[in-house]
Amino acid sequence: MLPSQALRALAETGAVAADAPLAAGQIQPASLDLRLGRRAWRVRASFLAGAGRSVADRLSDFAMHEMSLEPGAVLETGCVYVVELMERLALPADVSGAANAKSSTGRLDVFTRVIADRGVEFDRVPQGYAGPLYAEISPRTFSVLARAGDRLTQLRLRRGAAGLDDAEHAAIHAALGLVDGEALIDGGVGFSVDLSAQAAGAMSGVVGWKARRHSALIDLGRLDAYDPLDFWDPVRPGRAGEVILDPGAFYILVSRESVHVPPDCAAEMAPYMAVAGEFRVHYAGFFDPGFGHGPAGGAGSRAVLEVRCHEAPFALEHGQTVGRLVYERMAERPEILYGRDIGSTYQAQGLRLSKHFRAA
Template sequence: MSDCQIRGLVQEGVIVSDVSWGPRQIQPSSMDLRLGPTAYRLRSSFLPLSTPVSDILQDLSLYSIDLRTSSYLERGAVYLVPLMESLNLPAHLSAKANPKSSTGRLDVFTRVITETGDRFDDISPGYTGRLYLEVFSRSFSLRVSQGLALCQVRFFEKRDFLSEEVLLDRHRRSPLFVSDGGAVGINPFDRITDGSLYLGVKLTGMPIIGFRARHDAGILSLVPGDQQKATDFWEPVPPPTRGEMVLEPEKFYLFASSAKIRVPIDLAAEMLPFDAAAGEIRTHYAGFFDPGFGISGDGARGVLEVRPHDVPFRIVDGQPVFKLRYEKMDREPDLPYGAAIGSSYTHQGLNLSRYFINDFFGEAPR
């Protein structure tokens, strides 16, 4: 569902909040979900299953934190935050949540939980009740506040994914990705197959090809209006001499996609978990592209959030590390993704999260 339809859900009482709505809370095909006034430090993550969340909190909660005072969430600790929004979904409507791009680029893992739910982020048709956000920051301790949006939710009457045949036809008529060599491209790994768009990682052609999270960093503030120097939290990754490099296990990296991505305004795109057989790495946290992403000009690069698991892992320039699945919008959004709505990553290259002043050579390379 698009922005105009989501506004209709608010007017109909399908989406409810006791707090007034934010001016940019509704995006082209999603709605931002905001932190409520209280966070609970937990002993562990959980799924409610048949037990109400309030009952589980009595057992798992160690203490509560007042987010109205801009409090701190420790790195490596699990928190649960009741959100400001709740839902009264009709039987034909479902929803799915995911971290915002700015959240995923911070190595902050978020998952939405529903009352008696048996899956993270998936909200069943007809769900009525509160929403809760599990927050786990792996690289940085965070300063957060009530009303901060770390995740977003999308709504569906049905999901209509494009087949490989349709994807290829759309790509021939108007490219869905553009490699550095043009629409045809020079990277043999960039391809459409199995109903998805497979794209690689860019390790050459830029003075900085990636960033690695610093483990000696201080507290990262996400409070609106606060910004900090990127060099205090990130280490630059220079281009490797032979177009290949070894990633350290359990370190967090940001890289750019080898090709620039384009999402027509009648489509949305979702980055899927990559096949473990192709490498023991996690390549996204957020993984959602709004209608209109990169559509003007020759596209925008996807920023890849990469964490190798267990063992060092070698990657080479152009190696496929993620895939996109395109699906049809029920209606084109009134305001597609782009500068007109203040989108943070319009025409992006290797962009850091919006919470940083990028003092690596002024601007991140594109």
Template sequence: MKSNKVISKGTLCFQDYDRIIKRGLIFSKKEIPYESIQPASLDLRLGETAYKISSSFLAINEKVKKKINKYKIKKINIANGYLFKKNSTYLVELQENLNLNKNIFGRCNPKSSTGRLDIFCRTISDYCEEYEVIKLGYKGKIYLEITSKTFNVVFKTGDKLNQLRLSNFKTNYINDAVLQKINTRTPLVYNKNNKIINPSILNGLKIKADLIGKNKIIAYKAIKNSKTIIFNKINHYKVNEFWKPIKNKNNSIIIKPSEFYILKSKEKINIPINLAAEMVPYDTNIGEFRVHYAGFFDPGFGRDNFGSHAVLEIKTHEVSFAIQHNQSIARLVFEKLAQKPNKLYGSEIKSNYQNQGLALSKHFKIIG
């Protein structure tokens, strides 16, 4: 059944995705689950066909399908599950196909649960010279390149590793002056005692590391050569078999090359219901490390309880890097939604990470 309602201009929200799916602008052989539609994004599902590939690539002047033939090591059916070995690269055809109108464009990002397992994934599409970009009016298949960097992981058709965020005509990014004004009406950050604090705003909202507290666990470091993780098993694995807790000694931590760490923000963050946000994944002005695989923050994040901490997945590049308590380690960039979404992030829709502290991915048994 097609929807005749107008699609909003600007960054799309829940009801817009519902409409464009009903219109066939996003379609799939298998019906797109209603729960895939998030407040300001759409979860994408792995299809049945995957390829182990010899190299990453972009299909700048041709279709991805043609390029696969050049780099394919083998073709794989993942309908019943398949082991993706760490540091090997795979390409999976996603179930969702796009048939966008001429004014709609977008971008993709890994979901939080993907980033927290150190799974490096990025979307590619036909005739596109950038990862994670959905060009204006794109029509065709989309694919997900997957490289698990720390764990061996079993993936299966239907698993959701990444998200799509679309805009119609334009994306209304919020500048610092406007963000300051928004903060006077709707506080963006709280402290651990649920008190409003002044945000640090410069090219977006700065996020700082929480590395204080006597004998407190301030981070987790992934244990190498751990057991295999089955991606669709939730609240299943014992934390101590995969992660080493790091307790505070001097209000700082040294991030070492090739190791993977989970930290959390000092601030508790509140995303206003008419905005969405995206974590900047890497910023050389902040330090020589990569922060946060998972980018999208939906409207309503943190609204249930005076904000929620952001969890930060961190790796260094070439050298060890010392991070101190209260050091800026990431930024949130905000964009205005075209309208208030009918569905907000939080407990009502069973969001996994609302009111989180130093939280590992949903695959691990909850501590405490």
């Protein structure tokens, strides 16, 4: 995984280029924030470019109308949009990319993924890719006001395969601690849900938040601005300590374990499906080097879980395993770490909504 200094070097050589100079804070310890460009299209269906075709060519088949994001535009719940991104790539032959929604995007239940020309997978940029990037955006619960320059997605670049096997996960956990307590290691490090009345950072008795449908518009540029109770209902456990998830509803919960991403590693929260397909945890999953790292001000950081239930109501219980963190090695230690020194929003977090909402 390429660290911040390597990302900056790629920008200086033109391998990562943009319509406007990179903004302050856009380069993170192991990722690059991608900015919305000025043009967006409402499309009738999600699509991939496909082998030998460009996104621009496919837009002629799917676009319903074009809109400008320079003054700002409302992206409505239940609609699908494609937005050109400011950044474009001319990657070295041995460098590939993977994209994901930023944490704040996922916590607003705004589903987004990156599309590249000739792409046959979402959120994947092949080795040596040269061309533009686009974001597909579909708000699920809240309609949002978006503008050119807003950052909804992020890109990681890597050389080769950086993933760790179970033995390597176990060795790093033994040496540095990847979660507090004993680690369940199987294709990554397992974590469980905290439904206790003492969930980290929670107000009295609240273990999560359930999104309200048909709420007001959220301006993506307004931070620490909205009252949570205008958009969310507090979730409290039942008598047996369980939470019944309603089909189709969107929840913010928190992990029971504190999480640690050492400076020489990055991590990704793998989406988790229950065996019967009842619910999915976490749509946005990059964890940068330094998250939960004590010297970077992160001791005790929890993982926030974005949860949606599907076919049937599901009883979620305290301590139930709901997902796993998959770690990867950094090519070298980043010159910056996630945390207090760069003003990272979610360091040392407990149960936490997106940064658009005031602390409950």
